[in-house]
Amino acid sequence: MLKLIQKLTAGIVLSGLIFASSGLTANAAVPESKEPIKVVMMGYSGDNIIMFIYGELIKKLGYNVEYTPADYIGQFTGVGAGDLHIASPGWDTTAKAVLAEAFASGNVLNMGDIGIAVNEDWWYPLYVKEVCPGLPDWKALLEPGCVKALSVVETEPKARFLSGPIEWGGTDPERIAAMGLDFEVINAGSDGALAADLVAAIKRKQPIVAWSWEPYWIPALYPGEFVTWPEFDDACYDDPSWGMNSKMTHDCGRPNGFMWKAAWSGGEKVWPKAYDVWRKFKLDAKTAGELVYKSDVDGVDTKVVAEQWIAENESTWKPWLE
Amino acid sequence: MDVTKSSLQQNKLRLNPGLVAILVAIVVSLIITSQPTLLAWANDYPKSWVLPVSNYLSDFVKWLVNDASLGLFTFKEFTRGIGSILNAPTLFLKSLLVTGFKIEGETQTLLQIPPLSWLGVTAAIGLMTASLGDRRLTIFVVLVFLYVAFIGLWDSTMLTLASIIVAVLIGIGSGVLLGIASFKWTIVDRVLTPTFDFMQTMPVFAYLVPALMLFGYGPAAAMVVTLIYATPPMARITKISLGQLDSETVEYGRMAGCSKHQLTWEVLIPSIRPRLMVGVNQVIMLTLNMVIIASLIGAGGLGFDVWQALKALRIGQGAEAGIAITLVAIVLDRLSQQFAARRPVHQDIQPSAAQRYRLPMLMIAVAIGATIIGQWLPAISQVPDSWTFSTGKFWDNIIDWININGYEYIDGFRRFFFVYLLKPTKGFMLSLPWLGVVMVMAAIGYHLGGIRLAVLAGVLVGFIATVGLWEKAMISVYLVGVCVFIASLVGIPIGVIAAGNQRVHNIVQVIIDTLQTLPSFVYLIPVIMLFSVGEFTAMVAIVMYAIVPAIRYTDHGIRQVSTEVIEAARAMGCTRMQILRRVQLPLALPEIMLGINQTLMMGLSMLVITALVGTRDLGQETLIALSKVDPGRGVTAGICVAIIAITADRLINAWVQQRKMKLGLDGK
Numbered sequence: 002m003l004k005l006i007q008k009l010t011a012g013i014v015l016s017g018l019i020f021a022s023s024g025l026t027a028n029a030a031v032p033e034s035k036e037p038i039k040v041v042m043m044g045y046s047g048d049n050i051i052m053f054i055y056g057e058l059i060k061k062l063g064y065n066v067e068y069t070p071a072d073y074i075g076q077f078t079g080v081g082a083g084d085l086h087i088a089s090p091g092w093d094t095t096a097k098a099v100l101a102e103a104f105a106s107g108n109v110l111n112m113g114d115i116g117i118a119v120n121e122d123w124w125y126p127l128y129v130k131e132v133c134p135g136l137p138d139w140k141a142l143l144e145p146g147c148v149k150a151l152s153v154v155e156t157e158p159k160a161r162f163l164s165g166p167i168e169w170g171g172t173d174p175e176r177i178a179a180m181g182l183d184f185e186v187i188n189a190g191s192d193g194a195l196a197a198d199l200v201a202a203i204k205r206k207q208p209i210v211a212w213s214w215e216p217y218w219i220p221a222l223y224p225g226e227f228v229t230w231p232e233f234d235d236a237c238y239d240d241p242s243w244g245m246n247s248k249m250t251h252d253c254g255r256p257n258g259f260m261w262k263a264a265w266s267g268g269e270k271v272w273p274k275a276y277d278v279w280r281k282f283k284l285d286a287k288t289a290g291e292l293v294y295k296s297d298v299d300g301v302d303t304k305v306v307a308e309q310w311i312a313e314n315e316s317t318w319k320p321w322l323e
Numbered sequence: 324m325d326v327t328k329s330s331l332q333q334n335k336l337r338l339n340p341g342l343v344a345i346l347v348a349i350v351v352s353l354i355i356t357s358q359p360t361l362l363a364w365a366n367d368y369p370k371s372w373v374l375p376v377s378n379y380l381s382d383f384v385k386w387l388v389n390d391a392s393l394g395l396f397t398f399k400e401f402t403r404g405i406g407s408i409l410n411a412p413t414l415f416l417k418s419l420l421v422t423g424f425k426i427e428g429e430t431q432t433l434l435q436i437p438p439l440s441w442l443g444v445t446a447a448i449g450l451m452t453a454s455l456g457d458r459r460l461t462i463f464v465v466l467v468f469l470y471v472a473f474i475g476l477w478d479s480t481m482l483t484l485a486s487i488i489v490a491v492l493i494g495i496g497s498g499v500l501l502g503i504a505s506f507k508w509t510i511v512d513r514v515l516t517p518t519f520d521f522m523q524t525m526p527v528f529a530y531l532v533p534a535l536m537l538f539g540y541g542p543a544a545a546m547v548v549t550l551i552y553a554t555p556p557m558a559r560i561t562k563i564s565l566g567q568l569d570s571e572t573v574e575y576g577r578m579a580g581c582s583k584h585q586l587t588w589e590v591l592i593p594s595i596r597p598r599l600m601v602g603v604n605q606v607i608m609l610t611l612n613m614v615i616i617a618s619l620i621g622a623g624g625l626g627f628d629v630w631q632a633l634k635a636l637r638i639g640q641g642a643e644a645g646i647a648i649t650l651v652a653i654v655l656d657r658l659s660q661q662f663a664a665r666r667p668v669h670q671d672i673q674p675s676a677a678q679r680y681r682l683p684m685l686m687i688a689v690a691i692g693a694t695i696i697g698q699w700l701p702a703i704s705q706v707p708d709s710w711t712f713s714t715g716k717f718w719d720n721i722i723d724w725i726n727i728n729g730y731e732y733i734d735g736f737r738r739f740f741f742v743y744l745l746k747p748t749k750g751f752m753l754s755l756p757w758l759g760v761v762m763v764m765a766a767i768g769y770h771l772g773g774i775r776l777a778v779l780a781g782v783l784v785g786f787i788a789t790v791g792l793w794e795k796a797m798i799s800v801y802l803v804g805v806c807v808f809i810a811s812l813v814g815i816p817i818g819v820i821a822a823g824n825q826r827v828h829n830i831v832q833v834i835i836d837t838l839q840t841l842p843s844f845v846y847l848i849p850v851i852m853l854f855s856v857g858e859f860t861a862m863v864a865i866v867m868y869a870i871v872p873a874i875r876y877t878d879h880g881i882r883q884v885s886t887e888v889i890e891a892a893r894a895m896g897c898t899r900m901q902i903l904r905r906v907q908l909p910l911a912l913p914e915i916m917l918g919i920n921q922t923l924m925m926g927l928s929m930l931v932i933t934a935l936v937g938t939r940d941l942g943q944e945t946l947i948a949l950s951k952v953d954p955g956r957g958v959t960a961g962i963c964v965a966i967i968a969i970t971a972d973r974l975i976n977a978w979v980q981q982r983k984m985k986l987g988l989d990g991k
Binding site: 044045046065069070071072074075076077078079082084085099153154155163166167168187188189190191192193194195196197198200201202204205207218297 | 425532535536539540541618619620622623627630631633634635636723726727730734737738741742844847848849851852853855856857858933934935936937938939943946947949950951952
C-alpha cells in the first residue's frame, strides 16, 4: 500500500516536473515580484477587453495575473484595502463621487485617464423620431403627441423616462422639472434591468427614451441617437439664473467626462513596472468602439478580442512596456 | 369538536379582550387619519424625531475596522486571519480542479502541476457514486458532469464546487455544534434563537459592506456571508431533533456507561442522523442560493457567468449557467442523502487498510491517470472548444418571439393588475398612519399571544418608524403582501390537487424544486423583457420564488390528515368536496398557514433581488448603501426587513398554536 502511495506521489511530482513551464526569461529586474496582480473583471465587454489587454501585456513581462470578478462600484472598496490591485476604469459620469473619495483616502492611486471620452445621457432608438418629430432636439419631447406615445400605465398621463439605478446619481428629476418636461422617471435597479427593458422595447418597436452611454453595446448594436440639450456649463448645476429656466438649476445637458484608471497604492512598490505600464496605457474612443462591436455584435469572446488587438498593434503597446 | 363549540359559546358570552383591543386600535387609527393636520405627527413620523441609528452603526463598523483592538492584534487582523484560514481549503481545491499548482522561485516558476483532467474527475466521481449502489443516481451524476463539460462551463463549475463544498462542510459542522449548544444550555438558546432569526431574514446586501471591510474583497467574505445565511437551519434542526429524541435512547446510553462526550457523539448524534439530513439539504440549497451574490464580491464561478451573461442579455447563456447551478445543488443533495442512508455494517473481521481505502485510491488513480494522459492528449486535459455546444440562441429566440407576438396580451394583463390591484393597495398602505399601524399590530399581538407578544410587535414595528424608513418599509410590506396573497391564491389550490393526485404531485415536485434552486436572476431578466421595469415585474419574480412553500406545505398538510378521519367522514356520507372543505382543509389549516409564513419569508428575501429591477423599498436601501459603501445604512434597512419577517412570523405562529389547540391537534 505504502509503495503505491510512494509511486503515486513520485508520479505526481514527476509529471509536474515534466510539464513545468519554461517561464519567460525577461529582463532580470522585471517582474519584481511573482505575487499575482489582481486585475478586476467587471463583466462589461468594453471594460473586460481593456483589462484583458492590460493583463495580457504585463504577462509578457512575466507578471502573474489573476483576473478577479468584482462589481463596478464595490471594486473600489476592494482596491482601497489591497484585496484587488488594478481597478476596472471608473467613469466620470457614474462614479465621480466614489472615485474622488477613493483617491482622497490615499489608498487608491489615480493613474490618469484612459483617453476615452464617455458620454451618458437620454438616448432613443431611431424609430422614436416618427412619434416625436424634431428629435434629437430636446424640444421635441415637449409635444403632447410625443408624451402620449411614450407614456405607459405606470406613468400615465406622463411620459416615461427609463433611467438607471438611483445610486448612479442621474439628475433627471431636476432636469425634468427645470425644463418643464411632462415626464416621470422610472428607475431600473441595475444595468441588466435597464438593458432588458430597453432592448425588449426596441425589438417590439415600442417608443422609448432611456438612459444610455457610450462606449456601450446597446448604442453600438441598435441605431439611435442621444437627445441634444442646451450645452452643459458648470454654472448650470449651481446657479439657478443660468440658462432658460431662471429659477432652477439643471436646465442643460449632462457633463461629459473620461474613464479613469485606478490602482491600489500599496502595489506601486511591489510591481513598479506593471504600474508604469498601467499609467502609460491609452486607447482612443474609436478603437474602443470597434473592439466592443467585435465582441458584442460579432460575438467574439472578449479575451480573444484583446489578444487579436495585441497581435495587430505591437507598435502601439511596445513603448508602454519599455 | 366539543372544545371548539364550547370556546365559541364563551366568545359569545364574554367579550374577547383581544378583539376589543384590535377594535379600539382601529378606531383610534381612523381618528388619526381624519385629522391630518392636527395629528400630523401621528400620521407621518416627523423627520426631526428620527434617530440616527444608521450613523451609529456606521461609526461602530468603522471603529471595528480601524481601531478595535484585541490586545496583541487588531480586530481587523483577527478577521483577516480567519478569512485566510477559510480561504485555504478553497484555494487548494481551486488549484486542484481549475488552475493547477505553481511553485514560484525568486523570479521564475519552478514547478507547475496541471489541474485534474475533466474526464478524470468525472470518472472518479462516477466511481464514487457507483460504490453507493444506486445506478440511476450514478448515471445522473455522470450526465451532470458531462453536461457542464460540454456546455463549456467546466472551469466555472469546478470553481463553484470548490467554494461550495468548503462552505457546506463548515456550515454543517458549525450548525451541529451550535444546535447541540443551544440544546444543552438554555441561556445559549435564548441568545441564539433571535440571532438566527436575524441571520435568516436580514437581506445579504445589508451586511455585505461590513463583511467586505472585515474579511477583504474575495472568497473569504463571500463564504462568511454564505455561512451567516445558510447555518441557522442546520442548528435549528439539530436542536429540535435532539429535543424530540426518546428519553429511552439517552437512558440506554447512560446504562451502557457512556461518558458525556460519548453520549453526545456516539449515541445522540447518530440517532438523529436521518433528521439532520433535512438540515444538510437546507444548507446545500441556501449555499447555492448565495452563489450569484458571492460572485459579485470576488468568488467567481457559475454565479459570475450568470451575472455576466444576463448583463449582456444573453438569456440562454445565463440559463445554461443557472441550470448548472441547479444541477450541482441536486447532485450534492442526492449524494449526501445517499451517504447518510448508508447504515454502518457490522463486520467481524476488520477490513484491511487496502480494502478500506480501495475506493479512494482508485478514484485518485483514475483522476491522476487521466491528468497525466491529458498532457499528451489535450482533449482529455481540457474540453476542446469544438466539442462544446450551446442552446443559448434557442432560448433567446423564444423570449424574442413571445415579446414580439404576445406583447399585446402581456400588456393588457399588466395593465389590469396595476390599475386594480397594485396601485390601490400601494396607495392604501402609504396612507396608513404609522402610530395606528403600531397600535393595531400590538393589539393583534395581544389577541393572539398576550401582553408579551403585544409589546414585542409594538416595539419592533415602532422601531421602523424611529429610524426613518417607514415609507420604504410600507412599500416592502405592500409588495410582499400582494405577492403572498397571489402566491396563496395560486399555490394552495395546486397543493390541494397535488395532494390528491400522485402524478400531478410528481410533476409539481420537479417544478418547485427547480424554482427554488434556479437563481432568480435567470428568470428576472426575461421577466423584465416581457413586463418591463416596475413593480409588476417585481411581483412576478417574487411570486415565482415564494409560491414554492405555499404549494409544498398545503400538499404535505392535506396528506397528513389521518385516513381514519377521512374514512369516518366518508362513512357519514360526505362527498369528496365536502371531505375537502369540511375535514381536510380545516385540519390542514395550521400547516397551510406555516406554508404561508414561509412564503412571506421567501418573499421578503426576494426584496433585495427585486430592488435590482427598480422597486423603491427596503431592498433598494440596501443596494444604495452597498454602492455608497455605507455599512450603517445597509444594516439599518436590513434590520427593518428582519423586523417585518420576525413580527409576521411570531403573529402567524401564535395564531397557529391557538388554532391547533382548538382543533385538539398536537400543540407542541
